[in-house]
Amino acid sequence: MLVQALVVLMDGLAYGALLFMMSVGLSITLGLMGFVNLAHMAIAMLGGYVMVTAMEQLGLSFLAALGTAVVAVGVIGVILERGLFRFVYGAPPLAQVLLTVGTLFMLGAAVTYLWGPGLLSVQIPDWLNGRLSLGPVGVSRYRLFLLLLGLAILGLLVVGMERTRFGAMVRASVDNQEVARSLGIPVDRVFMGTFALGSALSALGGALSVQAMGLDPGFGLKYLVLALLVVVLGGAGSITGTFLASMLIGITMIAGAYYIPWAGAFIIYLVMIAVLTFRPMGLRAARGGH
């Protein structure tokens, strides 16, 4: 029983790590400029598709394909931000929602056209395959890899925010955009850089989740609600908050699917509704950039 619980926990944490990678960009952009990007998970989805292509068509190794996905989608993210999203930064929420939903549709359609509607998967390398024995518990190597990677990224982001100049500029801009601007901080470039980073990270998460969750054109929408939930629970703009929320949701999803399978997808929606009932502002209020 306990062993089972530990495995479930491990799975949940790995799932949470993936969610974290995919959602942290959304959280930061929401906290930074109050921008609701409903196309964010579609960008993550692109990471998955680039990953698949890189491995199958281009024959790249797992890690090289990952790198390609991250870089390529990071660039796409910047193009989307500069070419499209930035025009609705000050606009009412409805405009942002509809613009990004339209983008979501376009990306979904493009992906279906290029790769077909079917479910895709990748071959993970041998060193990530199989199980590792940690005492009585057999832990999937891939899951462990995901968790460690998630922790590493958490660490890097937190240190980056605290110690680097860019991080300081991001923190200043999240806190008060106008004052940051008047101090000479190039807020627009900060947005761009943050968006690129967020897209790259979500692509990483998307690429890694091909193995864990499967990939099809519905990915962008399917996991959108989860990502939004993470952001609302963890607090927009907070990296550690996003991490904790992701872990919580990851464990809930996996534990729910394992212990109460008939409930299926409901659990998470019910949790969300419960949280929002008692805390309509989320655990922390989302902050606009203005």
Added chain:
Amino acid sequence: MMLETRGLCRSFGALAVTRNVSLSLGRGARHALIGPNGAGKSTLVNLLAGLLREDSGEIYLEGERINGLPVHERVRRGLVRTFQVNSLFSELTPLDAVALALCQAQGRALSFVNARRVHAEAVDEAASILEQVGLLDQAHAVTRHMAYGHQRLLEIALALACRPKVLLLDEPAAGVPAAESRRLFNALDELPETLAILLIEHDMKLVFRFAKRISVLAEGALLAEGTPEEIANDPRVRATYLGSGHV
């Protein structure tokens, strides 16, 4: 006693913004609240109006304890405020906005069925309120296109439409150019005599012209209270305002 507070306190984290404030306004009061920037005047208004929850202390409206009542409930009981920075309905016309406030004061703003007469009468009364503050010629203007000074007058018109018993005026003269302030001062003079008014202001000319009693707030606490002459001659008040050149 129309409005009374006792021992009102509010902190934001470690910062005590309102410290043990006690005030009272009787019928027809013309009471001004002054103080340097950061003294906590706006916070106090927000506490009284219900936008902020107090940490401790009591607020009584006509003898009824109103702590914890939401904003709209306080308004229905006659406690109305204006905003320091214009907070209006950008796309509505002054006529529609004031008529809406009047319908709400009669409790008919949300009903699905209204006798046409009720609505028409509200529009008529709205027109007369607008005339009272000198905005009748702007009745059909779109609010966000109006001049700032006129918007300020609309703030007051909206507040009047709520049929207030106690009115909290939050820096009504703020941002109004000197040329337009005469209309504003006239509007303030014409306010009903029975109305209890708390005026928060920086403009000392307006304060001394308008107020029969003045309270001075500094660093969240009441420094002094008295008639305009007493306040003008109070050395502590002078010390607080040293450098502002008003008193």
Added chain:
Amino acid sequence: MDRFGEAYLRTQRRWHWAEACFWIAVAAAWFVFPDNLVLGTQILIAALFALSLDLVMGYAGIVTLGHAAFFGIGAYAAGKLGQQGWSEPFTGLLLGGLAAAVVAVATARLVCRGHDLSRLMVTLGLGMLLFELANKASEWTGGLDGMLDIEIAPLFGVFEFDMAGRVGYVYCAVVLFAWFLLARHLVRQPFGLSLHAVRLNPIRARAIGLDTAAALSRIYVLSAMMAGTAGALLAQTNQYVALDVLSFQRSADVATMLIIGGLGQLYGGLVGAGGFVVTQDALSGLNPEYWQFWLGLVLVLVVLFVRGGVVELLRVGYRRALVQVRRGRP
């Protein structure tokens, strides 16, 4: 001054000639396009759904991507009645609308408090929750196959629902017009102003004594009932209910219709629905990915370039044309 208020209201509530033209056209279509009445019925149903969304989004400012939940509830409720032997159409319609209203009352508290993001999430989540529920409860709803064997009796016992959609069209047109009249009446009441006020400045709205939560709840429930009625119409005229009535796609589609036509103008949803359904039908031979892509693109372009939608464009265009004509006169 006494007549001022009366005169003002009269100008506000007066029917514009263009409105009369619109409804005459709706009626005329029955005669002019006898072969396309099934499509016409779909347009009318979508129009009612879009109108319901206009009330919550265009007037009250509640951003929702889950309004299909109410559409679907109405559809399944009316469908279930028809399936289980209750084939009287008018009561079925009413019960469909009420079912949606009941769910709205239960969820109003969630939607009418909190701010935009949590509202968006709640509506999105509720929509998806219902979709999953309907999917799982396939003995009840027919699951992916849909609900079949729905039987609807003839209207008034006389007018049978025919394959060409002649009766269905009139049925839907009358229901749409009735709801439209109600909506038009409401938005010209002080209630309509209250909704605008809540949308424009909720803090100020409360500061003039408006109970913003109550205002939003009321319109939310009414709108749900309207959307549920539209869903019930679909179930009754098609005599079939598919799972997609609850899908995110349907919520996004109706939002698209509304934004193209223009928010907050009542006719925006109607015009947008017409354009959307006709275009979708014309392009139905196309690969679904193409439709999806162009739909997304149109959505993006409309948000970026067309503030106020088609109805606003027409209005502005008409005003400009009038000015030109007046200048032309000596």
